[in-house]
Amino acid sequence: MSDDNSTNGGPVAKPRADATVDQEGRLVVRVRLPLPASAGPRLLLQLRPKKGQSEETGRVAALEHVGQDEWRAVLETAPALREGRWDAYVLGLPGEARTPLLPGLRDLRALVSGGGEGRRTPLAVRIPYATKDGRLAVRAWLRASHAEAGRIVFSGHGMTARARLFGARLGEGAAVLLHRRGKDAPVRQITPRADGERDLSFTVDYEDLLAEGGQPGAGAEQEIWDVYVRPASGEPRIRLARLLDDVADRKAVFVYPAATLGGMTVRPYYTVDNDLSVAVAPSPA
Amino acid sequence: MKISFLIHNAYGIGGTITTTFNLARALADRHDVEIISALRHRERPNLNLDPRVRLRPLVDLRHEKNDPRHLTPAKIFPASEYRYHQYSALTDERIGEALASLDADVVVGTRPGLNVHLALQAPARTVRVGQEHLTLNNHPPRLRNALRRVYPRLDALTPVTEADAAAYRRKMRLPGVRVQALPNSVPAPALPPADGGERVVMAAGRLVPVKRFDLLIEAFAAVAAERPDWQLRIYGKGEEQERLRALIDRLGLYNSVFLMGAVTPMEAEWVKASIGAATSNFEPFGMTIVEAMRCGLPVVSTDCEYGPGEIIAPGEDGRLVPVGDRDALAGALLELVRDDELRRRMGRTALENSRRYAPGPVVAQAEELFEDLLAARRDGRPPAPGTDHALVSGGYAARDTALVAAGNVLRTVRKARR
Numbered sequence: 001m002s003d004d005n006s007t008n009g010g011p012v013a014k015p016r017a018d019a020t021v022d023q024e025g026r027l028v029v030r031v032r033l034p035l036p037a038s039a040g041p042r043l044l045l046q047l048r049p050k051k052g053q054s055e056e057t058g059r060v061a062a063l064e065h066v067g068q069d070e071w072r073a074v075l076e077t078a079p080a081l082r083e084g085r086w087d088a089y090v091l092g093l094p095g096e097a098r099t100p101l102l103p104g105l106r107d108l109r110a111l112v113s114g115g116g117e118g119r120r121t122p123l124a125v126r127i128p129y130a131t132k133d134g135r136l137a138v139r140a141w142l143r144a145s146h147a148e149a150g151r152i153v154f155s156g157h158g159m160t161a162r163a164r165l166f167g168a169r170l171g172e173g174a175a176v177l178l179h180r181r182g183k184d185a186p187v188r189q190i191t192p193r194a195d196g197e198r199d200l201s202f203t204v205d206y207e208d209l210l211a212e213g214g215q216p217g218a219g220a221e222q223e224i225w226d227v228y229v230r231p232a233s234g235e236p237r238i239r240l241a242r243l244l245d246d247v248a249d250r251k252a253v254f255v256y257p258a259a260t261l262g263g264m265t266v267r268p269y270y271t272v273d274n275d276l277s278v279a280v281a282p283s284p285a
Numbered sequence: 286m287k288i289s290f291l292i293h294n295a296y297g298i299g300g301t302i303t304t305t306f307n308l309a310r311a312l313a314d315r316h317d318v319e320i321i322s323a324l325r326h327r328e329r330p331n332l333n334l335d336p337r338v339r340l341r342p343l344v345d346l347r348h349e350k351n352d353p354r355h356l357t358p359a360k361i362f363p364a365s366e367y368r369y370h371q372y373s374a375l376t377d378e379r380i381g382e383a384l385a386s387l388d389a390d391v392v393v394g395t396r397p398g399l400n401v402h403l404a405l406q407a408p409a410r411t412v413r414v415g416q417e418h419l420t421l422n423n424h425p426p427r428l429r430n431a432l433r434r435v436y437p438r439l440d441a442l443t444p445v446t447e448a449d450a451a452a453y454r455r456k457m458r459l460p461g462v463r464v465q466a467l468p469n470s471v472p473a474p475a476l477p478p479a480d481g482g483e484r485v486v487m488a489a490g491r492l493v494p495v496k497r498f499d500l501l502i503e504a505f506a507a508v509a510a511e512r513p514d515w516q517l518r519i520y521g522k523g524e525e526q527e528r529l530r531a532l533i534d535r536l537g538l539y540n541s542v543f544l545m546g547a548v549t550p551m552e553a554e555w556v557k558a559s560i561g562a563a564t565s566n567f568e569p570f571g572m573t574i575v576e577a578m579r580c581g582l583p584v585v586s587t588d589c590e591y592g593p594g595e596i597i598a599p600g601e602d603g604r605l606v607p608v609g610d611r612d613a614l615a616g617a618l619l620e621l622v623r624d625d626e627l628r629r630r631m632g633r634t635a636l637e638n639s640r641r642y643a644p645g646p647v648v649a650q651a652e653e654l655f656e657d658l659l660a661a662r663r664d665g666r667p668p669a670p671g672t673d674h675a676l677v678s679g680g681y682a683a684r685d686t687a688l689v690a691a692g693n694v695l696r697t698v699r700k701a702r703r
Contacts, residue, residue: 018475105553107476112483112557151513151540246557253543257534 019128041092043073080124081140103130108246121167129248173233222281295322310335311648343379365428366398426688443467448591458678461667470647478581481629487558492523507615555580578639583631602635
């Protein structure tokens, strides 16, 4: 660019990487590394293991020398990243097994209106983000088929939500299923209104979630209902989620109003994985 | 030249720190530059400082917070200054020592209380420049009078807008002091500009009442009603968060208006939008307006004192609407939402017009000013031709004195009622 490009002047202890993602999830990472052109540094994406499990082999991509101290890695859309959080490192810096990358500019504009028609399945989404401890990581989703949540409107005692299917078509016996979390927990089934083969809307009457709810008042715990779409009889259920934009952590950003009925507070929300659930909790006294 | 900046706390986050670091970095290409930070509360600055710029903290709050001298009120730093409670006998002492031993050619203060220190304590040979990042009209009368007494000892005073510079010339008697606007600078974004295609309106700032994000949300209701595919994103955090959240719920805008939290730098966010918005009741400069324009966004803003009116060319690269006018704001946003071609054209013009806020041009102005002032010192000339208008400015001084007296009476009455 033109007159001044030194927004991050000065030496930094750890390299800071810029990342760009296109609509299909192709990821380009650029980083400044003071290495000779003959060096062979690599980008490592390492899936963060679940608690108690050990790290699996990460995804490695060559960093290509594209200018004085400028290096670039391209992660093509295939093979897709498994669903989860992938921490970004550089391999091949002198004296270090792997060097964590700091988050630089993340150009995610191609994702902002990414809910288009052309998304193929399995649906793969990659969103680079800054972790709470200030590192660069990539949030990945990989779903054989997908139900994208849309607008939600509220009536005071219920909600009506829209959704669009990817990799599945609505048919005979289509249903929206709300599964309460926990062992032997109940399931509520709602018949959606179809608008074509992929678009649907459905209304949840909160009373239906209260019937088996915890006792209002002392000590009762919050209950969570996870929302699924079953496109047709006999087909596997699909988790309702909102994945097709640039928001890696939706929970605190897409916030919906709560309704109070029967001493309980009901509020739909996005989980830490951007899936849609409904929380039912005793109203504060 | 050897240039020293005196700043409140270089280790924090904020517009004054950002713009001072930008200016210091650009000046360091040709000059010897240091930043003296009155306070320090952490090991490293939050914002990146060019390694060529030396950083010298004076009072380290991590060890000296409970020093008896820091628990004693300041005498040099004026009691009417906004940050008086953060200053003390210890800051008086350390700033005084730092200025007495200063070997800089030019020393630059970055807030009213520090400008008072320069005016009273900088060595006679050093050129004294006071920056003003707030505005004269918005200062309390008592502070205005405190500044009237000592600002004549400055060589130059640099507000961030022409309008504020004009207010200083009119309302303060500053014979021989050069009063010249020096805007904040915004470095060129590293990312390609926005292309005008995204259906996103964007605003950023601390979530505090003066920013009037409530007005923006109310105005956006009209946009969401007509064009439900558009969204409003507001970046920042602050005391208004819960109230704004409740307003979004009340207006049923939870599918359209999003509180995004604080994000720095904003550059990668601005390029996701196609319209910027600024709705403050008061804005001494308007850093986010320039940032958005430098990323290629036309900006709709309230025409508040003083910044927006000098940054935006209405009809060319944005729109100005009256302060607090929700319907005018909604109308201006809708005009840009409806007309893709207008939005794109204004965005391109915004990109072009905002280049004057690049560090290059701004630093050239600062450099020229400092060199002029230094030359005037050498030649024994006053820094500015002596236009003394004691009669007019004396009237403003008398009025502020009356306001201070009235304020005292009011306070006494209130106390008596308690």
